[in-house]
Amino acid sequence: MPELDGQAGQAGQGGQPGGGRRIWIVPQLRDGRVMRASWEALAAAGRLAAALAASAPSTRTVPTVPTVSPLPITAVLLGSGLDAAARELAQRGLAAVLVADHPALAAYTPGAWIGVLAPAIGAERPDYVLFPHTYQTVDFVPRLAQRTGSGLLPEVTGFAPAAAATGSPDGAATNAAGAGGEAAGDGLVWTRPVLGGKLQARVRVRGAGTVLVSVQSGSFPADALPAAAADGDAKLQPLPVDPAQARPDREVLGYEEAAAQQVDLTKAGIIVAVGRGVGGADKLGPIEELARALGAEIGASRPVIDSGWLPRERQIGSSGQTVSPRLYIAAGISGAIQHLVGMKGSAVIVAINKDPSAPIFTVARYGLVGDLHELVPALTAAVKAAQN
Amino acid sequence: MKIAVCIKQVPNSEARLRLSRDGRWLDEEDLPFIVNESDEYALEEGLRLAERTGGEVVAFSLGPERVREALRKALALGAARAVHLADPAFAGGDALATGRALAAALAREAFDLVLTGSQSDDAGFGATASIIAGHLGWPHVWLVMGVELEPAAGPPASAKVTREMESGVNEVSRVALPAVLAIQAGINHPRYASLKGIMQAKKKEIAVVSPADLGLDPAELGAAGSRLEVLSVAFPPAGEGAQILEGDPKTAAAALVQKLRQEARVL
Numbered sequence: 001m002p003e004l005d006g007q008a009g010q011a012g013q014g015g016q017p018g019g020g021r022r023i024w025i026v027p028q029l030r031d032g033r034v035m036r037a038s039w040e041a042l043a044a045a046g047r048l049a050a051a052l053a054a055s056a057p058s059t060r061t062v063p064t065v066p067t068v069s070p071l072p073i074t075a076v077l078l079g080s081g082l083d084a085a086a087r088e089l090a091q092r093g094l095a096a097v098l099v100a101d102h103p104a105l106a107a108y109t110p111g112a113w114i115g116v117l118a119p120a121i122g123a124e125r126p127d128y129v130l131f132p133h134t135y136q137t138v139d140f141v142p143r144l145a146q147r148t149g150s151g152l153l154p155e156v157t158g159f160a161p162a163a164a165a166t167g168s169p170d171g172a173a174t175n176a177a178g179a180g181g182e183a184a185g186d187g188l189v190w191t192r193p194v195l196g197g198k199l200q201a202r203v204r205v206r207g208a209g210t211v212l213v214s215v216q217s218g219s220f221p222a223d224a225l226p227a228a229a230a231d232g233d234a235k236l237q238p239l240p241v242d243p244a245q246a247r248p249d250r251e252v253l254g255y256e257e258a259a260a261q262q263v264d265l266t267k268a269g270i271i272v273a274v275g276r277g278v279g280g281a282d283k284l285g286p287i288e289e290l291a292r293a294l295g296a297e298i299g300a301s302r303p304v305i306d307s308g309w310l311p312r313e314r315q316i317g318s319s320g321q322t323v324s325p326r327l328y329i330a331a332g333i334s335g336a337i338q339h340l341v342g343m344k345g346s347a348v349i350v351a352i353n354k355d356p357s358a359p360i361f362t363v364a365r366y367g368l369v370g371d372l373h374e375l376v377p378a379l380t381a382a383v384k385a386a387q388n
Numbered sequence: 389m390k391i392a393v394c395i396k397q398v399p400n401s402e403a404r405l406r407l408s409r410d411g412r413w414l415d416e417e418d419l420p421f422i423v424n425e426s427d428e429y430a431l432e433e434g435l436r437l438a439e440r441t442g443g444e445v446v447a448f449s450l451g452p453e454r455v456r457e458a459l460r461k462a463l464a465l466g467a468a469r470a471v472h473l474a475d476p477a478f479a480g481g482d483a484l485a486t487g488r489a490l491a492a493a494l495a496r497e498a499f500d501l502v503l504t505g506s507q508s509d510d511a512g513f514g515a516t517a518s519i520i521a522g523h524l525g526w527p528h529v530w531l532v533m534g535v536e537l538e539p540a541a542g543p544p545a546s547a548k549v550t551r552e553m554e555s556g557v558n559e560v561s562r563v564a565l566p567a568v569l570a571i572q573a574g575i576n577h578p579r580y581a582s583l584k585g586i587m588q589a590k591k592k593e594i595a596v597v598s599p600a601d602l603g604l605d606p607a608e609l610g611a612a613g614s615r616l617e618v619l620s621v622a623f624p625p626a627g628e629g630a631q632i633l634e635g636d637p638k639t640a641a642a643a644l645v646q647k648l649r650q651e652a653r654v655l
Contacts, residue, residue, distance in 0.1 A: 109561075110518070110527075110528065111527070134554060135530070135531055135552065135553055135554055136553075138507075138514040138515070138518075138530055138531070139518065139529070139530040139531070139551075140518065141515075141518075142483060142484075142487070142513070142514075142515030142516075142518040142519045142522075143518040143519060143521060143522040143528070145484060145515075145519075146484060146487065146518075146519045146522035146523065147522055151484075151615035151616065152482065152483055152484055152513070152515060152615075152616070153616060154483070154512075154513050154514065154515060155512065155513075189619060193512065194510060194511055194512060194621060195399070195401045195405070195509065195510055195512075196401060196509060196512070197624070198401055198405065198623070198624075199405070199414075199621045199622065199623060199624075200621065200622055200623075200624055201618050201620070201621045202618070202619045202620045202621070202622075203616055203617060203618050203619060204616075204617055204619055205615050205616060205617075206614075206615050206616075206617055207615050209615075211615070249527040249528075249563070250527055250529065250549070250561040250562065250563045251561055251562040251563075252559060252560075252561045253548070253560045253561055253562060254559075254560050255553075255557050255558065255559055255560070256550075256557070256558050256560060257556060257557060257558075258533075258552065258556045258557060258558045270654075294655075302573070302574070303573075305574065306573050306574035308577075318554060319552055319554065319556070320556065321556070322555075326654045327648065327652075327654040327655070334401075347652075347654065348648070348652045348654045350644065350648070351630060356632070357623050357624075359624055361630040361632075362624045362629065362630070363629070364629070364630040365629065365630060365631065365652065366630060366631050366632075366633060366644055366647055366648070366652075367630040367631065367632045367633065368632075368633055368640050368641070368644060369632055370637065370640070371637075374637040375637050375640065375641060377637075378637035378638050378640070378641035379641040379644065379645070381638070381641070382638075382641040382642045382644070382645040383645055383655070385642075385645075386645050386646075386649060386655070
């Protein structure tokens with residue numbers, strides 16, 4: 001697959017790279033800045049543009065690799081007071097940045113966001129609209145798909161041209177389609193996790209029309225994006241906001257801390273984290289002993305917190321803390337993607353699990369397969385023996 | 389208050405999983421199914437709100453014959469009756485096709501509130517509530533960690549809803565009723581079915597509805613009505629990058645500590 005790196009930086013005037021297909025990205029902001037997950041979605045958009053250009057029919061007079069930037073990507077920015085974020089995006093070699101800057105968009109609501117995006121998508125009919133796979137995206141994008149009659153492809157972790165995709169024999173899978181409907185025509189096969197990451201599904205989109213895609217964080221490194229380039233300025237264009245359409249459908253009353261953050265796991269050098277596999281609050285003793293022997297903090301995956309075995313301030317993952325200690329020991333954690341995004345930046349990961357096919361082993365450097373109730377005390381003893 | 393709760397039956401992922409022969413999904417023979425985790429919390433929340441307001445819960449589920457077991461469980465826990473969207477035409481749908489069918493079934497009655505779980509543990513789209521709400525034209529909130537009906541006394545007109553956001557922050561908002569709420573796991577402590585409840589459930593009604601009952605064209609439902617198509621599923625490359633340390637617990641633990649000290653140098 002062609003890499004985005006080093007291409008978009010060469011901003012110039014070009015024809016229609018991307019096989020004539022149009023890609024939009026809707027970045028999410030936090031405190032007025034573009035979130036990291038949004039840059040990753042932009043990196044995915046860049047690779048998508050390159051893949052579509054490469055797969056475009058050769059009869060078209062388009063370059064097969066989009067070396068002539070700007071990339072055929074339009075960013076759509078929603079909010080109030082967007083100057084800084086719009087400038088930040090405009091320097092990334094995009095075709096255009098549509099800016100919906102309006103007091104009615106000061107706080108996110110599905111009604112307001114859909115009220116701006118649905119008419120724009122309906123009028124322009126882009127082929128793909130990419131979003132970072134955040135809680136806000138899951139909150140409103142399915143309804144945006146329903147409203148605009150678009151396809152919906154949530155939480156993708158990758159894509160490849162059908163011919164290059166691996167897995168079951170591809171011809172067989174494609175011929176077995178059976179259920180009718182033509183392929184989207186771009187021949188792309190996407191991957192997304194199912195069963196909490198225990199399986200990876202290869203999916204494709206059939207039929208014509210816009211597809212709304214959300215991009216799982218950590219799948220398309222934002223480091224691959226070219227640095228901001230002054231000569232890559234995209235055209236900033238106002239996107240009209242009709243307050244009669246962009247109507248909040250919830251009254252936002254405020255924001256509150258979900259848990260008193262008395263425990264700051266982000267500072268810990270070593271974390272021993274437990275999952276559902278530990279089996280109960282009464283079985284945490286050996287985990288605590290291991291943590292004591294290592295001088296580690298104790299963390300947990302979401303099911304442990306929901307079951308009340310440990311307080312919420314110890315939760316690690318997308319709705320808890322994001323940590324990157326030098327050593328992370330995951331005991332009885334299968335490794336759902338919501339947990340992985342909160343810890344896979346750790347320098348060294350050890351997985352202890354009875355199921356050798358658990359997804360946690362895909363991010364771990366070392367693994368112990370077996371009953372954690374035997375392995376954890378053995379590990380504590382080995383740590384103590386090594387210290388003496 | 390009349391409350392609908394949509395529940396999904398999903399494979400128990402703790403069980404030994406085998407792929408189906410065509411490689412597109414799991415081999416469902418001998419595969420145990422359970423009620424999706426967050427749907428259990430949605431059902432409990434619905435039962436509590438119904439008890440508080442003197443209302444009732446109606447459980448909805450879409451799927452093959454085995455789904456009746458999940459609906460029976462909802463009835464045993466306290467749902468008044470159940471609706472089963474049972475027809476081969478419903479099968480294999482993506483989030484939009486399934487949401488279309490559920491919304492049509494829900495629209496046949498006048499509910500004050502529709503609850504779903506936040507996300508299925510198998511497909512994991514997290515999209516059903518928001519798609520249903522789009523069809524019904526009601527407000528919705530995804531990932532709900534708290535529901536307070538307003539006013540506290542008398543017929544509820546709105547709900548104060550706490551929505552989980554990333555990084556440990558919650559949004560508190562007010563939505564007018566009727567509304568669709570996608571309930572996050574952990575919002576409450578689901579009850580267990582009593583023996584009495586299980587006995588009573590046997591006498592409760594499970595209505596079966598087909599696409600024709602809903603006035604829907606089978607072409608817009610299930611796999612035929614879906615733009616998303618699963619070509620294959622696969623286990624992630626096992627232990628990719630992970631060195632599995634073999635041996636009995638003592639041997640493996642000692643080998644790990646040595647690796648952590650001398651190879652990774654983190655101890």
